Amino acid sequence: MNTATSKTAGGATSVSLALAGSGGAGVMTAGNMLLEAAAQAGYFGLMTRTSGPQIRGGEAAAMLRIATYAVEGPDDRFDALLAVDWQNIARFSAEIPLDAQSLLIGDPAQGAAPEALLERGAQSVPLALKALAKSIKGGWPNMVALGLLAGFAGIPDDAVIAAIRKSMKKGGDALAASIAAAQLGMAEAQRLPHRMPLAPPQGRRSGRWLVTGNQAAGYGAIRGGIRFVAAYPITPATELLEWMAPALTRVGGTLVQAEDELASINMILGASYGGAPSLTATSGPGLSLMSEALGLGVAAELPLVVVDVMRTGPSTGIATKTEQSDVNIALYGMHGDAPHIVVAPNSIGDCVRATQWAVTLAESLQTPAIVLSDQSFGQARAVIERPADLAFTGRRKLADANTKDYKRYALTESGVSPMAIPGTPGVTYTADGLEHSERGTPSSQASDHLAQLDKRQRKLASIDYGDYWADVEGDGELAVITFGSCTGPVREAFARARADGLTARLVSLRLLSPVQPEKLAKALAGVKRALVIEQNHSAQFLRYLRAEYDIAPKLTSFHRPGPLPFRPEEIRHRLIDWSRL
Amino acid sequence: MTAVAAVAFTPQSYKSDVKPVWCPGCGDFSVLSAVTKALAKLELPPEQVAVVSGIGCSSRMPAYTNCYGFHGVHGRALPAATGLKVARPDLTVIAAGGDGDGYSIGGNHFLHACRRNVDMVYIVMDNRVYGMTKGQPSPTTEPDWDSKLSPHGTGLREFYPLVIALASGANFIARAFAGDPNGCAELIGQAIRTPGFSFIEVLSPCVTFRPEQRDWKAMAHPAAVTPTDDPARAARRLMTDDGFNIGVLYAGSRSPYRPQQAPRVKPAELEKEFAL
Numbered sequence: 001m002n003t004a005t006s007k008t009a010g011g012a013t014s015v016s017l018a019l020a021g022s023g024g025a026g027v028m029t030a031g032n033m034l035l036e037a038a039a040q041a042g043y044f045g046l047m048t049r050t051s052g053p054q055i056r057g058g059e060a061a062a063m064l065r066i067a068t069y070a071v072e073g074p075d076d077r078f079d080a081l082l083a084v085d086w087q088n089i090a091r092f093s094a095e096i097p098l099d100a101q102s103l104l105i106g107d108p109a110q111g112a113a114p115e116a117l118l119e120r121g122a123q124s125v126p127l128a129l130k131a132l133a134k135s136i137k138g139g140w141p142n143m144v145a146l147g148l149l150a151g152f153a154g155i156p157d158d159a160v161i162a163a164i165r166k167s168m169k170k171g172g173d174a175l176a177a178s179i180a181a182a183q184l185g186m187a188e189a190q191r192l193p194h195r196m197p198l199a200p201p202q203g204r205r206s207g208r209w210l211v212t213g214n215q216a217a218g219y220g221a222i223r224g225g226i227r228f229v230a231a232y233p234i235t236p237a238t239e240l241l242e243w244m245a246p247a248l249t250r251v252g253g254t255l256v257q258a259e260d261e262l263a264s265i266n267m268i269l270g271a272s273y274g275g276a277p278s279l280t281a282t283s284g285p286g287l288s289l290m291s292e293a294l295g296l297g298v299a300a301e302l303p304l305v306v307v308d309v310m311r312t313g314p315s316t317g318i319a320t321k322t323e324q325s326d327v328n329i330a331l332y333g334m335h336g337d338a339p340h341i342v343v344a345p346n347s348i349g350d351c352v353r354a355t356q357w358a359v360t361l362a363e364s365l366q367t368p369a370i371v372l373s374d375q376s377f378g379q380a381r382a383v384i385e386r387p388a389d390l391a392f393t394g395r396r397k398l399a400d401a402n403t404k405d406y407k408r409y410a411l412t413e414s415g416v417s418p419m420a421i422p423g424t425p426g427v428t429y430t431a432d433g434l435e436h437s438e439r440g441t442p443s444s445q446a447s448d449h450l451a452q453l454d455k456r457q458r459k460l461a462s463i464d465y466g467d468y469w470a471d472v473e474g475d476g477e478l479a480v481i482t483f484g485s486c487t488g489p490v491r492e493a494f495a496r497a498r499a500d501g502l503t504a505r506l507v508s509l510r511l512l513s514p515v516q517p518e519k520l521a522k523a524l525a526g527v528k529r530a531l532v533i534e535q536n537h538s539a540q541f542l543r544y545l546r547a548e549y550d551i552a553p554k555l556t557s558f559h560r561p562g563p564l565p566f567r568p569e570e571i572r573h574r575l576i577d578w579s580r581l
Numbered sequence: 582m583t584a585v586a587a588v589a590f591t592p593q594s595y596k597s598d599v600k601p602v603w604c605p606g607c608g609d610f611s612v613l614s615a616v617t618k619a620l621a622k623l624e625l626p627p628e629q630v631a632v633v634s635g636i637g638c639s640s641r642m643p644a645y646t647n648c649y650g651f652h653g654v655h656g657r658a659l660p661a662a663t664g665l666k667v668a669r670p671d672l673t674v675i676a677a678g679g680d681g682d683g684y685s686i687g688g689n690h691f692l693h694a695c696r697r698n699v700d701m702v703y704i705v706m707d708n709r710v711y712g713m714t715k716g717q718p719s720p721t722t723e724p725d726w727d728s729k730l731s732p733h734g735t736g737l738r739e740f741y742p743l744v745i746a747l748a749s750g751a752n753f754i755a756r757a758f759a760g761d762p763n764g765c766a767e768l769i770g771q772a773i774r775t776p777g778f779s780f781i782e783v784l785s786p787c788v789t790f791r792p793e794q795r796d797w798k799a800m801a802h803p804a805a806v807t808p809t810d811d812p813a814r815a816a817r818r819l820m821t822d823d824g825f826n827i828g829v830l831y832a833g834s835r836s837p838y839r840p841q842q843a844p845r846v847k848p849a850e851l852e853k854e855f856a857l
Binding site for chain 1: 599626627628629631633641643644647648649650651652653654656657659660661662663664665666667668669671672689690692693840841842843844845846847848849850851852855856857
């Protein structure tokens with residue numbers, strides 16, 4: 001399947017389309033409608049977005065991949081890029097790779113196509129987008145563009161019209177004009193030098209979801225029992241919070257917008273102390289600010305969940321773009337010895353389950369859990385099969401009223417001790433970040449310190465994390481070990497590499513902490529060499545694996561920073577080269 | 582048998598057996614005593630009360646009570662108390678701490694807690710010094726107070742907590758003096774009963790690093806004014822007072838922050854918006 005395009009006699013199985021323009025041109029609106037139309041027509045799809053740094057009016061691009069099968073990441077190249085205008089679009093040339101089979105469609109009225117986009121032989125196709133839109137009263141160029149790209153990919157008219165109707169519920173003249181403009185675009189698509197009509201859709205669309213990673217994580221959190229959220233806005237986590245605010249209200253929960261991240265983490269500590277399963281969502285800079293209070297959660301044994309939607313760092317980095325570079329801070333960011341939970345979802349759908357799991361683990365083990373999502377999940381919207389329900393059980397162990405000689409931090413065998421919730425008589429105690437005795441009374445005794453450190457470490461080993469600790473697939477003497485958003489592109493590269501006769505095992509680690517050395521050893525049994533794939537500059541995941549596990553196979557690292565996504569061919573090439581070493 | 586007598590609460594009902602780390606003569610002993618007196622008078626069961634603090638001498642208070650306690654990180658008592666009260670509106674929440682914890686490292690939270698007006702009491706035991714770290718100037722320290730960390734003084738103007746509280750939207754503002762535990766208890770009781778964010782600045786001498794504060798006994802005096810609900814009058818009063826006016830200096834009627842919490846749908850209902 002190592003072909004430049006996935007066009008076959010029966011139609012394409014995957015088409016990649018980009019729609020770019022300056023702010024206000026409506027490319028995101030049209031992109032979302034195109035994804036919706038593809039979904040309505042029974043296709044799978046993924047839409048990611050990129051934009052310049054401006055708040056308003058900057059250039060932006062919607063990047064879509066529409067396929068007959070579920071897609072978990074971008075393809076290697078784009079079949080068509082349609083530019084509503086050319087303003088600063090050359091900036092996206094690395095993110096929207098074009099080649100000799102690609103069409104670069106643009107309006108000659110906006111000037112000539114930028115050389116940077118034509119370097120690799122894309123065919124420039126002039127299209128009088130503005131004039132076409134003007135030919136319809138109230139018509140907009142982005143709707144013509146929507147129709148044109150839909151026509152290029154062979155998405156049926158009725159699905160496009162249904163998608164327009166769904167997002168323009170007010171109807172009236174504006175709706176009619178949008179439909180007319182899209183139909184004009186669809187007709188115009190027939191005149192393109194070539195088209196990439198998709199093969200007929202597979203399976204039934206009912207039961208599928210159209211969802212972003214941020215929404216998925218928010219829903220997983222609520223499903224896990226979260227009823228209190230405090231947070232401070234930060235890209236790319238804000239949409240998670242904006243989805244949760246009204247959703248929490250509906251299920252009887254609350255979201256408080258805090259004055260900063262120090263406040264958000266401390267608010268959820270307070271709420272959790274009060275008995276409410278609590279969460280905050282943030283990105284790298286916010287997680288840095290929360291480190292001290294996360295340690296309080298560990299010491300005072302208060303359950304809480306922090307969803308870190310990773311972006312490039314350090315410092316402000318590139319706020320709108322993805323990277324897996326918060327592995328170190330998530331695992332080792334706290335002072336003192338602070339055992340806690342770190343979970344990484346490995347697909348948009350998995351954001352539901354991994355976040356739900358994190359809530360369950362935090363609550364039942366009475367400690368903070370960090371969920372490592374990233375921008376490529378959070379701000380991407382995908383058509384997916386509804387994520388399977390997993391039966392995560394485990395609730396907070398509560399103290400009974402009037403327990404005789406109650407000790408909040410009793411040295412139980414499991415390390416988990418019953419927690420008194422304010423309002424319960426006869427078991428009052430003080431939750432404390434100071435080291436304490438079993439009763440919770442501040443103590444500077446070496447014996448109490450050791451006993452409580454042991455207890456807090458012990459409880460993380462007190463449960464069986466089951467099969468959900470990692471996704472283990474395939475077999476052979478070679479393996480790839482990865483996590484998070486690298487998993488999708490690795491899976492796709494595996495599928496392609498099979499055509500080259502390469503088979504390998506995939507271990508996508510979901511539970512980063514506490515470490516599961518026995519499970520990983522079993523998953524890697526018989527493996528001679530393993531390639532560790534991650535998206536950051538210093539191989540943080542590889543270093544973690546080396547430090548925490550006795551891994552028998554020889555490890556090789558394939559790491560590079562964001563923000564460019566891993567593409568399947570990039571990984572396939574690396575896999576092939578490495579397998580022949 | 583006659584009817585069962587109501588549970589009698591005494592100040593002792595709210596005291597734990599943990600021995601305070603405070604120095605003999607510290608004003609904070611009186612404040613602790615005032616808190617227990619106020620709770621006893623209001624007959625609040627200890628398990629219905631949560632005392633929340635950050636770090637510092639006075640922030641040790643939660644463990645010295647028999648209430649639910651939360652001794653968090655430095656400067657963050659108010660966010661923790663906010664989260665607790667919003668999640669558990671049925672509890673009586675008292676945040677307590679010192680001037681360094683509340684006005685310096687926690688200064689931003691102070692502004693926003695006043696603004697947010699969540700129904701709780703915030704007691705600041707102000708001794709104008711960092712005691713736990715052994716004598717550094719705080720935001721309320723006089724500019725010429727000499728210390729190892731700031732020889733010859735900071736040269737900085739003092740922070741005016743009551744004025745800041747008023748400007749930020751606190752609904753109840755009072756000043757108390759640790760040397761008068763009964764008066765202090767009375768003000769704390771009033772603060773608990775008043776809906777919204779109630780702020781009490783308690784002049785609480787540090788006999789170790791600021792022995793001259795023993796003189797406060799002679800300086801504190803009842804405010805020669807009646808409480809006002811007019812912020813403009815209160816502002817004038819607070820800007821011109823001598824810092825030793827004791828009493829309720831402002832009592833407004835702003836509605837407290839109270840998010841809706843009644844569930845309307847089951848969580849599974851939420852996924853309908855994703856379904857195709």
